[in-house]
Amino acid sequence: MRPGTLDPGAKILRAAAVLLARYQIRSLRRLFEEFERDILLPILLGEIALHNLGALENGVNAGIFDDMPSLMVKLRPCNAYSIAAATGLPRETVRRKIARLAELGWIMRQDNGHLFLTEQAVQHFGDLLGSRDLPELLETADRLRRFIED
Numbered sequence: 001m002r003p004g005t006l007d008p009g010a011k012i013l014r015a016a017a018v019l020l021a022r023y024q025i026r027s028l029r030r031l032f033e034e035f036e037r038d039i040l041l042p043i044l045l046g047e048i049a050l051h052n053l054g055a056l057e058n059g060v061n062a063g064i065f066d067d068m069p070s071l072m073v074k075l076r077p078c079n080a081y082s083i084a085a086a087t088g089l090p091r092e093t094v095r096r097k098i099a100r101l102a103e104l105g106w107i108m109r110q111d112n113g114h115l116f117l118t119e120q121a122v123q124h125f126g127d128l129l130g131s132r133d134l135p136e137l138l139e140t141a142d143r144l145r146r147f148i149e150d
Contacts, residue, residue: 015147023140027133040089044097045106045121047086051078052117077114 028039035041052075084094098115101107106121 012148016144019140019144019147023136026136030132038097038100040093040097041101041104043087044083044089044094045101045117045125047083048078048101048107048115049117049121049125051082051086052076052115075116077110077116079113079115083115 031042032039035045054076080091080094080098083089083098084091087094098107098109102109105118106124108116108118110116
């Protein structure tokens with residue numbers, strides 16, 4: 001191998017990194033716009049979603065979102081403190097952002113401080129993931145697979 005040239009494994013890794021970065025940047029840009037140009041909002045909504053849906057992890061199946069009222073009853077609660085701990089963000093920042101997510105209708109906050117995704121958020125972002133993000137991710141994965149196979 002000539003000096004300064006990459007071995008085939010390094011070329012594959014570099015190409016994979018570029019393809020994944022391209023996908024990730026497009027996804028981040030969309031989230032940035034979708035959430036009023038505040039990148040912390042989707043991060044916090046995602047953490048709340050992961051906490052809420054964590055109780056369902058072992059029973060995930062293709063029809064999990066078919067019965068929304070039943071799903072909403074099964075969600076595991078979280079609070080601003082647990083979200084601040086999960087993200088490493090200051091609690092006051094998390095509290096302000098949670099208030100904004102509630103104003104947007106993406107989460108509901110109970111009197112005891114428990115946070116839950118709203119049915120509106122599950123429906124909206126589930127539709128977006130299925131129509132936009134998942135197909136793009138799968139296309140990126142296919143491109144990676146074809147590149148590696150060649």
